[in-house]
Amino acid sequence: MSADIVSQFIERLSWDKVARHIAAGRPAILPIGAAAKQHGFHLPLNTDRVQAEWFAAQLAERIDALIWPTVTYGYYPAFVEYAGSASLSASTFEAVVHEIAAGILDGGIGTLFVLDTGISTLARVDRALARFDPARVTHLRLYQGPRFSRVAGQIAEQRHGSHADELETSLMLALAPDLVEPERAEASPVLRQEVPGRLTPSDGNSPNYSRSGSYGDPTLATPAKGAALLAAILDDLDEQVSVALGKNAMRPQPGTSR
Incomplete structure (x- = not known):
């Protein structure tokens, strides 16, 4: 990771440097992505x-964000039967996101982008951010953009999937x-029926049974498919951010190995 990218992560900066960047009007990004x-x-x-x-x-490099x-x-909640997987309650998660976002904005940030990698988190993050000024806070739904959806539909070979799958x-x-x-x-096994709810590694009679935890067919994955999806997501993000900032977000050619 380059020195320029490292300097975008506030956890690697001293507080006075962060303060100077905030005073200069730099926007903020709050990533949401499970580690368990x-x-x-x-x-x-x-x-x-x-x-x-x-x-x-990638986004911070394009818009000079922190x-x-x-x-x-x-x-x-769909993954708690698998070892190491953790889930907060909906209310706790919403409160956490709201309080973190409030703290960022109260600290002087004018524009905040909440970058969300989840599916079950989408509605909860919307609720957490609902009381903020939408001109200052934007919820970036990473895998919900039109370009991603179009490319995914063109390249996917699996019959179903949405987690640790081909895409x-x-x-x-x-x-x-x-x-x-x-x-x-x-x-994962061929679905007898699609039933919303928890995946299970142990109940072979469940319509949500998956021994591995995958939901779909990751054996069909390729780096070329991934590169096409990455480019589509970056284009979707650029459009969302450009609208939020009221200007075009210029971006260089995306790398795929950082």
Whole structure:
């Protein structure tokens, strides 16, 4: 990671340097990405955090933003049967996000981007941010943009999926290949029916049974698919941020190995 990118993370700066950056009007990014959430046999528990901080660094480089420490615990009830996976209650998670965001804004930040890598967290983060001025706070839904959805639909070969699957594993192969163990990837069973709720590694009769914890088929993942998805997400982020800032967010060609 370059020295310029390191300087965007406030946890690596002294408080007086942070104060000077805030006084200069730099925006802030608050990444949300689990560090204790199973991602199958082939990906680490901090997969969401890795993605959140990678995209935060990319975005910060484009708009000269400061990055606050990642919120690594959240509302992830679907995964608690898998060892190491943790989930806060919805109310606790909402309170945590609200209080952190309030502290950032009270500290003098004029514009805050909350970068969210979750699915179950989306509605909760919306609720946490609802009382803030929308001109100052923007919820960036990392995997909800139109370009990502279009590219995902074009390249996906799996019949179902949404977690540690073909798409998420492809992303990780592109941005952090050293963290992926492709030989350990295991597809979840063919769904008899899609039932919202917790995945389970032990109840073979459950429609949500997945021995590995994957929901989809990560064996179909490739770095090329991941690179296409990364580019789509960055374009979606640029559009959202440009609207929020009222100007074009110029960006260089994205790297895929930082």
